[in-house]
Amino acid sequence: MNPIVGIKNDTHNHFLILNIFQEDKSMIPKTLFDVKYENLKDTFIIHNENKVYSFIKNNENLIKVLEEVKPCLSRYFHDQKYYLEVRCYPEIFEKELALIIMADYSKEDIKNLNKKLRKVDTEIRAYKIELGLLGKFYIDLEGI
Amino acid sequence: MTFDWQTLKTVGDELSLTDDEAHLRSAISRYYYAPYCSTKYYLVNIGHQEYLGPKGSHGKLQKELQNSPDYNEQQLGDLLEKLFKKRVDADYLTEKDGKTLDENYFENEIEDVQTKSDDALRLVAILKNNPPRHRF
Numbered sequence: 259m260n261p262i263v264g265i266k267n268d269t270h271n272h273f274l275i276l277n278i279f280q281e282d283k284s285m286i287p288k289t290l291f292d293v294k295y296e297n298l299k300d301t302f303i304i305h306n307e308n309k310v311y312s313f314i315k316n317n318e319n320l321i322k323v324l325e326e327v328k329p330c331l332s333r334y335f336h337d338q339k340y341y342l343e344v345r346c347y348p349e350i351f352e353k354e355l356a357l358i359i360m361a362d363y364s365k366e367d368i369k370n371l372n373k374k375l376r377k378v379d380t381e382i383r384a385y386k387i388e389l390g391l392l393g394k395f396y397i398d399l400e401g402i
Numbered sequence: 403m404t405f406d407w408q409t410l411k412t413v414g415d416e417l418s419l420t421d422d423e424a425h426l427r428s429a430i431s432r433y434y435y436a437p438y439c440s441t442k443y444y445l446v447n448i449g450h451q452e453y454l455g456p457k458g459s460h461g462k463l464q465k466e467l468q469n470s471p472d473y474n475e476q477q478l479g480d481l482l483e484k485l486f487k488k489r490v491d492a493d494y495l496t497e498k499d500g501k502t503l504d505e506n507y508f509e510n511e512i513e514d515v516q517t518k519s520d521d522a523l524r525l526v527a528i529l530k531n532n533p534p535r536h537r538f
Contacts, residue, residue: 305499305500306499343499345487345498347486347487347490348490348494349490350461352461356487363510363513363514368517369517371514372514372517372518372521376480380477383468383476392468392469393461393464396483396484396487398484398487400511401510401514
């Protein structure tokens with residue numbers, strides 16, 4: 259038999275009954291964070307999901323900046339695919355979320371791609387600073 | 403006469419002409435250090451001796467420039483941040499997230515790194531000629 263979890267709320271004198279089927283995780287209510295995180299997958303390929311999930315979970319402002327960057331990416335890099343990855347660099351030793359734009363250098367001039375990347379950086383800079391994300395998040399190009 | 407750090411870029415250009423992994427990795431490293439050292443000494447030469455010490459270390463320098471009220475300094479900070487990461491890949495890594503960092507990988511990356519290094523050096527030159535007011 260599937261377990262039934264009952265949470266009694268004495269103040270309002272009603273029961274909130276959640277049927278949580280152990281075999282079916284889709285029945286577990288999702289948090290707002292999880293919904294937003296899942297939505298990222300519509301735009302980004304995620305490399306090494308466990309690492310990315312926990313890094314974003316620990317730095318929840320990243321969700322806000324990623325939502326902000328989405329329209330910029332579709333404006334300047336609509337033909338490209340993008341991936342998210344957590345990286346840790348020697349000499350700095352701090353983890354960072356990298357948003358990598360996969361570009362085909364044989365199809366588009368690298369100078370032009372860098373020019374567009376500068377525009378994206380400029381558009382999100384104030385937001386990134388305000389959310390305290392300098393050194394925690396960056397965007398770059400990578401050839402395919 | 404003080405050393406012109408920009409000449410490291412020329413060394414990078416020479417190294418990049420030889421298509422083997424060691425030369426390409428070394429070229430990427432020079433392409434980073436040319437603007438990084440030029441930036442440090444741009445700041446030192448306008449009276450900011452503190453940038454010779456730990457304040458001038460890679461991450462701190464990047465963040466300070468990105469936080470600057472001056473647009474050129476902000477852009478320079480962004481470029482140094484990206485070039486630093488490409489340099490770390492070239493100096494330390496043989497594999498990254500399942501991808502092999504070999505001759506083909508660096509061959510594909512070299513023009514991008516070259517472009518970023520050129521752009522960063524151009525910004526340093528502008529800043530040297532016309533340092534922003536907040537630096538004084």
